[in-house]
Amino acid sequence: MSIIIPARNEAHRLPRLLKSIRRQQQVEVEVIVADDQSTDNTRAIAQEYGTDVVDVEPHTWSGKSYACYVGVQIAHHERLLFMDADTFFTHPYALRDFLGNGQSQGVLSVQPYHETGGALERLASVFNIVTVVGMNIFSLLPHMQTSCLFGPVMLTHREDYWRIGGHRVAKDAVMEGEALYRAYARAGIPIDLRLGKGYVHFRMYHSLSEMVRGFRKHIAVGSGQTHPWVMTLVMLWLSGSIIAVASRRLSALLCYGLSFFALSQRVISTRLSSIVTFPLHVLFFFYVYGLSWYSTKLRKQVEWKGRHIEL
Numbered sequence: 215m216s217i218i219i220p221a222r223n224e225a226h227r228l229p230r231l232l233k234s235i236r237r238q239q240q241v242e243v244e245v246i247v248a249d250d251q252s253t254d255n256t257r258a259i260a261q262e263y264g265t266d267v268v269d270v271e272p273h274t275w276s277g278k279s280y281a282c283y284v285g286v287q288i289a290h291h292e293r294l295l296f297m298d299a300d301t302f303f304t305h306p307y308a309l310r311d312f313l314g315n316g317q318s319q320g321v322l323s324v325q326p327y328h329e330t331g332g333a334l335e336r337l338a339s340v341f342n343i344v345t346v347v348g349m350n351i352f353s354l355l356p357h358m359q360t361s362c363l364f365g366p367v368m369l370t371h372r373e374d375y376w377r378i379g380g381h382r383v384a385k386d387a388v389m390e391g392e393a394l395y396r397a398y399a400r401a402g403i404p405i406d407l408r409l410g411k412g413y414v415h416f417r418m419y420h421s422l423s424e425m426v427r428g429f430r431k432h433i434a435v436g437s438g439q440t441h442p443w444v445m446t447l448v449m450l451w452l453s454g455s456i457i458a459v460a461s462r463r464l465s466a467l468l469c470y471g472l473s474f475f476a477l478s479q480r481v482i483s484t485r486l487s488s489i490v491t492f493p494l495h496v497l498f499f500f501y502v503y504g505l506s507w508y509s510t511k512l513r514k515q516v517e518w519k520g521r522h523i524e525l
């Protein structure tokens with residue numbers, strides 16, 4: 215297996231991922247870090263762990279797609295695993311199991327379990343819930359299929375990857391998952407979406423400002439890729455939580471609090487206190503969603519790792 219990690223200023227995140235790859239058992243891997251013009255010690259850290267580092271030249275593609283595309287150029291193995299730098303394995307046989315799930319033709323896309331470092335980071339709960347519910351992971355109206363892959367972790371076969379055109383199909387996309395999904399679907403290649411709890415986790419943001427910038431980039435765009443009826447139900451559920459608070463009915467508050475906790479613990483490290491604090495999570499989501507809508511629909515511009523992307 216070839217593991218390809220697109221990296222732009224990820225020196226502080228790479229060690230955790232690379233250490234977790236070293237601990238993997240019963241699988242042969244090569245690790246490729248595609249250094250996308252980093253200005254920190256990304257290259258030095260990657261080399262310290264013995265990875266193959268490829269420099270990504272200046273380009274006009276959006277997001278991380280070009281770095282992924284360049285990384286594949288030097289990969290030697292048949293199976294290609296793309297991983298974001300903020301992900302990491304928590305199980306020593308995760309890669310072996312990934313290979314087992316990907317023996318036949320198809321693409322495996324995994325949403326990592328979100329580990330948090332404090333109460334502020336747990337405000338990301340609703341974003342994680344909306345992501346997996348919107349992708350139909352909880353089997354909500356199963357006939358309404360998603361139209362997007364999870365971005366952080368994707369396993370594919372080299373032949374399938376080049377058959378669809380690789381990440382070139384996503385060169386203009388803010389979220390490459392939608393473009394890749396459509397390309398694989400058009401080619402008739404099976405798509406498997408899974409949750410990563412217990413196998414692969416990530417810690418996306420370390421501060422409130424990072425969280426706002428990160429989710430602002432894509433949450434409104436992502437909602438547009440969700441089946442309209444599914445997104446309508448999600449928004450009704452979120453709005454209902456605010457109504458429940460306004461009504462001051464204990465039964466309604468308890469119902470929403472328990473459902474929020476049940477969903478949260480499947481996708482993000484949370485605490486029982488979220489049964490009470492869930493309205494803050496919902497309000498934060500609507501606040502960032504509004505910022506995202508303004509950036510993507512009105513300004514037609516988003517920021518990604520110091521780069522301004524025109525929509």
